[in-house]
Amino acid sequence: MKFIERYVFLTLGAFLAGVALEIFLVPNYIIDGGITGISIMLSYLTKLPLGAYIFLLNIPFLFLGYRQIGKSFVLSTFYAVLVLSLSVTLLEKAPALTNDTLLASVFGGIILGIGVGLVIRHGGSMDGTEIVAVVISEITAFSVGEIVLFINIFILGSAGLVFTWDRAMYSLITYFIAFKVIDLTIEGIDEEKAVMIITEKPEEIVETITARLGRSVTFWEGIGGYTKSKKGVVYAVVSRLEIAKLKNIVKEHDENAFVTIHDVYDMLGGQFKKKSIH
Structure with missing residues (x-):
């Protein structure tokens, strides 16, 4: 086929x-x-x-x-x-x-x-x-x-x-x-964006992204290279139209969070597809 x-x-x-x-x-x-x-x-x-x-x-x-x-x-x-x-x-x-x-x-x-x-x-x-x-x-x-x-x-x-x-x-x-x-x-017109967020409040951000955007999110612990303090590293894939919403979510919980956004040209496997929000 x-x-x-x-x-x-x-x-x-x-x-x-x-x-x-x-x-x-x-x-x-x-x-x-x-x-x-x-x-x-x-x-x-x-x-x-x-x-x-x-x-x-x-x-x-x-x-x-x-x-x-x-x-x-x-x-x-x-x-x-x-x-x-x-x-x-x-x-x-x-x-x-x-x-x-x-x-x-x-x-x-x-x-x-x-x-x-x-x-x-x-x-x-x-x-x-x-x-x-x-x-x-x-x-x-x-x-x-x-x-x-x-x-x-x-x-x-x-x-x-x-x-x-x-x-x-x-x-x-x-x-x-x-x-x-x-x-x-x-x-595709609806381009996907990969977002990485380094924050001190990863759990709150993950819960809000899942609840409001219906996106699966991954996070893990990291250590700041300069401060040596523990940070949460959050990774999510969202559509181009959801970027503004995601930025607002991050600002709500941690205004000092560091955010990078990259184009995604292809995806294979994983659970990054949007889920329905009830």
């Missing part, structure tokens, strides 16, 4: 990316980053099919990914790239939904971000530059994100030479919108 679900979402994500490209971006001379952006420019310059460039240019990186990342990722990526290539080929003659460049860059970026996010969330990719970034990051001090950003800025900047500089700027708008939507698609 998981296998079927995975490939359904890979198909949907790749198809949505194809819709974004052929219905919004390509007709308005707006490009995406990575291999897709290079393919759009090459297709424009040579008049050869975009789908063929997307597929062929990604193949060398798939071989590289097989050696560096693993079989499962490469198979999912190969399938997503194949579906994307077929989608843009099938939609090549479809009319653009809008000729307004700003609307095309915004809505194209949103749909593209959802499509790419679905593919990444289900174990694949549609761009060989990410594989290159993983390899380069292993031999340099740069992170994968920094390398991908550098490559894409160079590619998006090239759009100014192939098309016009205003199209390059619209392409940047599309890229940053897609980037944020990819994060939302992968992480």
